[in-house]
Amino acid sequence: MNTLILGVGNLLLSDEAVGVRIVEALGREYRFAPGIELLDGGTAGMELLDAMASRDHIILADAVRSGNPPGTVVTLQGDEIPTLFGRKISPHQLGLADVLSALHMTGESPTRLTLIGIEPESLEPRIGLTPVVAAAMGEATDRILTLLASVGAPAIPLSDAERAKQEQEGLWRSPM
Numbered sequence: 001m002n003t004l005i006l007g008v009g010n011l012l013l014s015d016e017a018v019g020v021r022i023v024e025a026l027g028r029e030y031r032f033a034p035g036i037e038l039l040d041g042g043t044a045g046m047e048l049l050d051a052m053a054s055r056d057h058i059i060l061a062d063a064v065r066s067g068n069p070p071g072t073v074v075t076l077q078g079d080e081i082p083t084l085f086g087r088k089i090s091p092h093q094l095g096l097a098d099v100l101s102a103l104h105m106t107g108e109s110p111t112r113l114t115l116i117g118i119e120p121e122s123l124e125p126r127i128g129l130t131p132v133v134a135a136a137m138g139e140a141t142d143r144i145l146t147l148l149a150s151v152g153a154p155a156i157p158l159s160d161a162e163r164a165k166q167e168q169e170g171l172w173r174s175p176m
Helices: 014-029 046-052 080-087 091-105 131-150 160-169
Strands: 003-008 036-042 057-063 073-077 112-118
Touching: 003 014, 003 046, 014 036, 014 057, 014 112, 014 131, 014 160, 036 046, 046 091, 057 131, 073 080, 073 131, 080 112, 112 131
Parallel strands: 003 036, 003 057, 057 112
Antiparallel strands: 073 112
16 A cells, blocks of 8 residues: 555645644544555645655545535545646645646556545634634544545554654654
8 A cells, every 4th residue: 555645735824724734633643554654745836746656545635615615525536636726725736736747747646546625714814723624624534534444444543642652752743
C-alpha cells in the first residue's frame, strides 16, 4: 500500500484550513499501517510533486465549494476532482491542479484519487474554524478511515499514553 493522505489549506483563512486540521487530527489520534503517509501540504503547489508521485492512492482533505450548505461533507473520486478546480476557492487549488496535470504528463498519476471536502462557512482572514465546519470534521475523518478500512488498512486509535508520548516527543508536526 502506497497511500498519501494530504491535507491542504490556508491556516489564516478560517475554514480554508480544514484539510490541514483533518490531517493533524488523524496524526494525533491514530496509528496507520505501513505505506500510509500523512502530509500537511498547507498552501504548497508544485512543491508537492515528489510527495504525490507514483502513489497507489491519494486522499485529499480540503475545503471545497460544492454549492451545498456550510459544513456539508462531500466525497469526489477520480475524474470528478479536476472539475472542482474550476470553482477554486484558494490559490493552492490551482497549484494542486498543476501538480495533478504534471503527474499525468509524467505517467506518475495516482492509481486512485479521492477528495474528502467540507463546504466552508467563512474564508475571512481569521485563525480558527467556524463551529459548523469544526463539527463536520468528524464525518470527514470517518470517511477517510472508512476508505482505509475498505482496502484492508484500518487505522488504529492511539491510547492516551501513546498520544501523550507523541506530543512530548513532537512526533506530529508539519513537514512543510
